[in-house]
Amino acid sequence: MNIDRPLVAMEAEHGVLGALMHEPEQCEDIGAFLAASDFSDEDNGALYVMILGCHSRKVRPDPITLAEVRSELPSGDMTMVRAAEVMRDVPSASNGKHYAKILVERAKARQLYEVGQRLIGLSMTVGAIPEQISQAQSLVMDLNSEDEQPDVITMKQALGPVFEDMQDRLDGKQVIGQDFGLTDLDKIVRCIRPGNLVIIAGRPGTGKTVLGTNLADRIAVRKNGSALVFSLEMPNKELAKRSLAAEAGVHQDWIETGKAILDEDACTRITAAVAKLHKADVRICDKGALTFSRICSIARFEHRARKLDVIVVDYLSLIATDPTSKIQNRNLELGSYTRGFKALAKQLGIPVVVLAQLNRGIENRTVPKPKMSDLRDSGEIEQDADVIIMAHRDMDSERGKNGLTEIDVVKVRHAKPAGCLLQFQGEFARFVNAAAQPDEPEEARAPAKQVRQSSKSLLNSYNPRGGF
Structure with missing residues (x-):
């Protein structure tokens, strides 16, 4: 009863x-x-x-x-x-x-x-059902995100998770966030973290989609995580082919033409890659003309079905305008999307990676290296994003023709912005570490291994005068 x-x-x-x-x-x-x-x-x-x-x-x-x-x-x-x-x-x-x-x-x-009363009112209001379902999901998710954690904690309580993370990392566990598996880039970004909005920008053909989807595949294949990819431009068949080529190390042309089946080594590699990809939890949505609210609705549903570890959206400018939107300016509209993606990342507690185009004007400059102001359509991206990564490859130079790509991390809230070089292997749809990099700075080298106490004991044994 x-x-x-x-x-x-x-x-x-x-x-x-x-x-x-x-x-x-x-x-x-x-x-x-x-x-x-x-x-x-x-x-x-x-x-x-x-x-x-x-x-x-x-x-x-x-x-x-x-x-x-x-x-x-x-x-x-x-x-x-x-x-x-x-x-x-x-x-x-x-x-x-x-x-x-x-x-x-x-x-x-x-x-x-x-919320129940608002849902009843929403159901009785004339409007597009998909958009209303998205609004309903948002209402319920906002309610569910409330917790019983205190608004104020002591410094000692705040330090506890810091030392726990330190210990887990020393023990070889990756707990702070997700990495790209690319040594020089990971040294700069120091992991994309739960709640982060990450922007990967570049002109067409520079590999921004590859960088984003490689991250999703790495999390799902090598870390047994879950990734959701919104491919607003590329069909799922193309994404699957790229993932197969990247994982197997087999030329995309061989996969397209079927030559890979005739080559014993390639066939062995593909068989091994399929076994890994078959078990990987990579979910792809390649529906075109998705509105922002519909993307959020799908993301929330998938996250509830099975917790996601990352969301990748390819790419920002292809998000369709909501027919009911009152925003007339496209720049302001895209700015509202980046704010919304940041809110979604915090709500779900996972990083959201959004790919973006750079303005064409970059090609007419004497030095075509991209800057923050080159982000197409929205100046608000700079303030909303936690990490902004720009990919640039000078195809007029010899090293650019050989796939050497400049990666500039122009913004990273938790570390210092810097740049590095990555090797783009277009035939395999992947980036790898670039060879012959400069020596690592002395201060960046890991300290010599020595007998140490646990990081938690550092916090527990610390007893300043007066205490916390």
């Missing part, structure tokens, strides 16, 4: 307020996870804010001091009268934290109810 859950717990609201007036020290714990908006009654929420404010000023919150802060509550009731009633009716502070947790639960239940 279903039991109805009340959306309001007025006794618990009074219980929290009374407990904090009797024992203000609880403000430290309760204030870390309970918000004023979690109270259903506006007057109670206002009282809660005043109590926290008094405690922060080291003033004991009682009916008189609270009335000094604000004589009347939002309803017009007298602050002193309401506070005195609450303090009288709640004689003990022992269950304050428990009451606060009840308030958080009821607040989330009210949010769930409100």
Whole structure:
């Protein structure tokens, strides 16, 4: 039998307020996870804010001091009268934290109810069903993303995950994020991390699609992860052929013409590659004219079905304009997409990699090396992205004709921007490390291996004067 859950717990609201007036020290714990908006009654929420404010000023919150802060509550009731009633009716502070947790639960239940009402309204409103389904998914995902983590933590609590990551990396585990498997590029980027928006930009033919899809294949094939690729320009058959050529190391022409079957070595390589790719969780959506909201809808659905580790979108300018969009300027529209992809990355807790075109004007410059301002259509990409990678290959030079590609990481929030060279192997649809690179700087070399204590013990044994 279903039991109805009340959306309001007025006794618990009074219980929290009374407990904090009797024992203000609880403000430290309760204030870390309970918000004023979690109270259903506006007057109670206002009282809660005043109590926290008094405690922060080291003033004991009682009916008189609270009335000094604000004589009347939002309803017009007298602050002193309401506070005195609450303090009288709640004689003990022992269950304050428990009451606060009840308030958080009821607040989330009210949010769930409100989302349900909005979904009903959405279903009864005339509009494009795919777009409305995307809006509905976004509402539910936003609700689900709420957690019970405190708004404020101590520095020691914040340092804990840092030392755990340090230990895991020393132990050979990759926990910070995803790498490209390309030594010089990975030294610069230092992994693309959960919640990152990564832009890979270049003129046609420079290999930006290869760099993005190679990343997806690496995560799925070599790390047993999951990748979703939106290919708005290239059909899935072409992507599959490229992945096969890259993994097998067999010329794409041999695969297209069937020559690979006639060559024993190539056939062996392809057989081994197929075995790996068959098990790899790479999902491809090659539908054309997808709108931004539809891309997000598909991504959320796939992430719920099985957690994704990366999303690759090829490419930004091919995202179709939403028929219901009120944005008339294409630059502003694409800017809204990059903000949206950043929000999606944070919402799903995974990196989103978006490929972008560079402006054609780069070809008319004396020095055609790309700059941040060359990103086509949207100047907002620069502020939204966490990492911006630009690929450039000078086809008028000998090394450019041989596939040597300049990679400029012009923005990376967690490291220093720099550049490197990669070898583009177009026949195999892949990038590899470039040979004959300059010696590694002294400061970048790994420290000599020595007996060490665990990184966690460094944090646990650290005891500064006064403590945390």
